[in-house]
Amino acid sequence: MPLARTDTSPLFGAGASSTLRLVVYLAAGVALMVADYRGHYLARVRQYAAVAVEPVYRVAAMPADAARTVRLAIADRQALTQENQRLREALLLTQARLNRLGAVAEQNTRLKELLDVQHSLGLGVQLAKLIDIVLDPYRQRITLDAGARQGVVVGQAVLDAYGVMGQISEVLPTTSTAVLITDTSHALPVVIERTGLRTIAYGSGSSDRLDVPNIPVSADVKAGDKLLTSGLGGSFPAGFPVGEIVSVAAEPSGMFAVAVARPAAALERSGDVLLLRPLADPVGPPALKPDSGPPAPPPEALTPAATAAAKPAAAAPAASPATTPPAANTGNVSPPRTSAPAATTPSPAARRPVTAPPVTTPPPATPPVDVPPGTRP
Amino acid sequence: MNRHRAHFLLFIFSLIVACLLQLMPLPDLMLPFRPYWLGLILIYWALEEPDRVGLGRAFMLGLVGDVLQGDLLGDQALRLAALAFIVLRFRSRLRFFPMWQQSLAVFALLLNDRVLSLMERAFTGAPMPPASFWYAPVAGMLAWPWVFLLFDDLRSRLRVHEA
Numbered sequence: 445m446p447l448a449r450t451d452t453s454p455l456f457g458a459g460a461s462s463t464l465r466l467v468v469y470l471a472a473g474v475a476l477m478v479a480d481y482r483g484h485y486l487a488r489v490r491q492y493a494a495v496a497v498e499p500v501y502r503v504a505a506m507p508a509d510a511a512r513t514v515r516l517a518i519a520d521r522q523a524l525t526q527e528n529q530r531l532r533e534a535l536l537l538t539q540a541r542l543n544r545l546g547a548v549a550e551q552n553t554r555l556k557e558l559l560d561v562q563h564s565l566g567l568g569v570q571l572a573k574l575i576d577i578v579l580d581p582y583r584q585r586i587t588l589d590a591g592a593r594q595g596v597v598v599g600q601a602v603l604d605a606y607g608v609m610g611q612i613s614e615v616l617p618t619t620s621t622a623v624l625i626t627d628t629s630h631a632l633p634v635v636i637e638r639t640g641l642r643t644i645a646y647g648s649g650s651s652d653r654l655d656v657p658n659i660p661v662s663a664d665v666k667a668g669d670k671l672l673t674s675g676l677g678g679s680f681p682a683g684f685p686v687g688e689i690v691s692v693a694a695e696p697s698g699m700f701a702v703a704v705a706r707p708a709a710a711l712e713r714s715g716d717v718l719l720l721r722p723l724a725d726p727v728g729p730p731a732l733k734p735d736s737g738p739p740a741p742p743p744e745a746l747t748p749a750a751t752a753a754a755k756p757a758a759a760a761p762a763a764s765p766a767t768t769p770p771a772a773n774t775g776n777v778s779p780p781r782t783s784a785p786a787a788t789t790p791s792p793a794a795r796r797p798v799t800a801p802p803v804t805t806p807p808p809a810t811p812p813v814d815v816p817p818g819t820r821p
Numbered sequence: 822m823n824r825h826r827a828h829f830l831l832f833i834f835s836l837i838v839a840c841l842l843q844l845m846p847l848p849d850l851m852l853p854f855r856p857y858w859l860g861l862i863l864i865y866w867a868l869e870e871p872d873r874v875g876l877g878r879a880f881m882l883g884l885v886g887d888v889l890q891g892d893l894l895g896d897q898a899l900r901l902a903a904l905a906f907i908v909l910r911f912r913s914r915l916r917f918f919p920m921w922q923q924s925l926a927v928f929a930l931l932l933n934d935r936v937l938s939l940m941e942r943a944f945t946g947a948p949m950p951p952a953s954f955w956y957a958p959v960a961g962m963l964a965w966p967w968v969f970l971l972f973d974d975l976r977s978r979l980r981v982h983e984a
Binding site: 463465466469470472473474475476477479480481485489493497500501503504505507508 | 840841842843844845846847876877879880883884888889893894895896898899900902903906941945
């Protein structure tokens with residue numbers, strides 16, 4: 445005990461660590477903490493002291509920095525190779541994504557263009573996607589992803605952002621097939637924008653060419669003229685761009701000029717197309733209603749009558765080409781072929797006469813009256 | 822060189838090193854195992870040269886630590902003052918403990934320090950710290966012998982140099 449007392453006496457004699465002092469310091473600490481907790485003085489102190497304290501942090505961080513540098517320096521080759529490999533893969537993946545993004549952006553632009561067309565038309569249109577395409581000299585067809593369930597009917601005009609593409613020839617429940625204007629069996633009444641000359645553009649079988657035969661030698665047609673739909677025939681509304689004349693030459697017989705036009709529509713490139721809603725019949729008698737006959741006749745019984753009623757109104761020669769595939773020669777049977785937005789695609793129309801009336805009726809009125817004379821001033 | 826002056830330089834140097842060690846960035850994994858260097862250094866000087874370390878200096882050192890670490894101002898000051906008080910009070914016994922007992926004592930001191938810190942946290946409404954909060958005293962206990970031996974060696978060298 446005495447030993448202990450002598451040991452402590454020099455320490456506590458000075459009061460260096462007396463309990464009172466401890467209490468004072470503890471109180472000071474608590475007071476400081478409370479003040480700081482309430483007033484956030486420390487943040488301010490640190491703000492002032494930042495200049496002095498910041499080098500301290502630098503110095504304190506030096507060992508860690510050095511360790512990092514050393515680790516980087518001695519990181520072994522394999523790790524670096526692996527990292528390189530991984531980064532390469534990531535780069536590839538990113539590149540692929542980027543490319544896809546580019547494709548999507550392009551598609552977006554195209555859709556926007558289509559949308560603009562839709563707005564400027566002020567017509568009822570429907571967007572459809574291409575799901576198949578057949579471009580060979582004999583059949584120029586595209587298959588679309590909209591069908592009867594989407595309200596597509598035979599004869600609807602198919603457009604893209606740049607011009608007329610073709611028309612629907614066959615409708616299935618969820619898909620439909622369209623004949624392109626460049627199909628050899630297709631003919632389209634057109635008008636030359638500059639002069640107003642009416643004529644007919646035939647498909648050539650090649651997707652970048654339209655033939656415009658039978659132009660009078662005296663007619664004013666030259667390369668660069670724009671072709672628009674004339675609205676005759678009733679299938680296409682007037683004023684859509686069809687193509688542009690590329691060259692004009694004389695027929696071997698010398699009686700007519702023959703022009704070659706390039707389609708305005710991007711027939712080989714479009715991925716999305718617009719389907720024009722069927723137009724109201726411009727002229728001619730109202731369509732026959734299937735249910736207007738005697739009570740509940742079988743549809744088969746009605747069809748001969750309906751077709752018979754429709755056909756006489758059409759040009760008489762049209763009856764035979766409508767059932768047989770249209771002849772490839774362009775000279776002699778132009779009237780039926782012009783009338784033929786529906787007749788050019790004879791098979792569906794012939795097979796389904798009952799659904800066909802809205803399509804078969806528009807042609808009769810116009811072609812025999814108008815087109816052939818119009819082409820021969 | 823004046824002996825007192827040399828010892829004073831060693832004292833200051835040790836404090837600066839302790840501050841730097843306290844601030845040194847560590848990997849996240851090792852962060853909970855950082856010993857409380859300021860506390861260890863303070864314990865050492867309080868044991869060996871009590872005339873250098875009064876409660877006031879401990880308090881000041883704590884304030885410096887607070888400013889550097891950005892804790893609540895007064896937090897470490899209070900804890901270090903308490904630490905210094907306990908060490909000074911039991912100095913005569915702690916000094917003559919064998920090393921392992923001394924280490925255990927240091928562990929108890931640092932644990933007490935942690936408890937104080939926990940109380941402060943509770944008063945400020947901070948949530949309960951995770952379990953890793955309690956790793957530091959163990960690390961401090963393990964570090965203590967090395968700190969002690971190192972500084973004893975340095976001081977004895979100074980003394981020999983003197984003589």
